[in-house]
Structures are given as structure tokens and as C-alpha cells.
Amino acid sequence: MTQNYGQADATFQAVGGEAGVRKLVDSFYDLMDTHAAYQTIRNWHPEDLTLSRDKLSRFLCGWMGGPRLYQEKYGSISIPGVHAHLAVGEVEKQMWLDCMTEAMNQQDLPPALIRYLGEQLSRPADMIQQQSAK
Secondary structure (H helix, E strand, O other): OOOOOOOOOHHHHHHOHHHHHHHHHHHHHHHHHHOHHHHHHHOOOOOOOHHHHHHHHHHHHHHOOOOOHHHHHHOOOOHHHHHOOOOOOHHHHHHHHHHHHHHHHHOOOOHHHHHHHHHHHHHHHHHHHHOOOO
């Protein structure tokens, strides 16, 4: 069966809805918090990751075609603008993408979905890198 990722809420549903997105984000931040390979990007976050987890979970729900939970709670967002103060080079961008890929792999998601999300996430990551403070 072919998935229509990117159409309506197909991606959001394939990840497991809001619960699946939150589980993915928890894995992402748990990896970042415990693996030395991700220390640079971990250092960009506050000690307490509660707010970071909430914001990313809410953002990804809407980004994946689900409910716009980020906007409901926090308002609109410019992803490159919010990250513009960070020195994001190719290494840091790839570190973030690798951490997210590792988190996706922990979720037992279909390989096609992981590939699709990796490709889609690389676009905002590129925009963040282009507008970074480097």
C-alpha cells in the first residue's frame, strides 16, 4: 500500500497522531540529552526541556498536517527567525537531522515514512542554516 505522505493529515496519522508525535519528540530530546554526539545542539536548549518538548511537539503536529496546536498556544512562528541567533553550520544542521532520524528509527516507523520526513525536515534545516548567526 502506497502512503500519500504530505497530503492532508496522512503524515500526521502515519506517525501515530498527537501521541506518536509526542513520543517521537520525547525520543529526540532524550537522545540529545544523553548522547555526546548531540552535545552541541543540546547546549542550545535550556536545562529543563519541558517547554522545548511541548513547542516542538505542537509545531510538528501542524507541520505534519494535523491540528495547529502550536499556533493555538503560542501563535505564529518563523522557524528560521526563531533560530537566527544560533550558529548553525552544516555540521550542526546534520547533527539535528541525525538526531531526529535516530529518534524516528526508535519509533518503528515505516522506512518510506522515515525517508520522507528526513527529506521534508531538511528543508527548514537548510533555511535555518542559511539565516543563522554564523
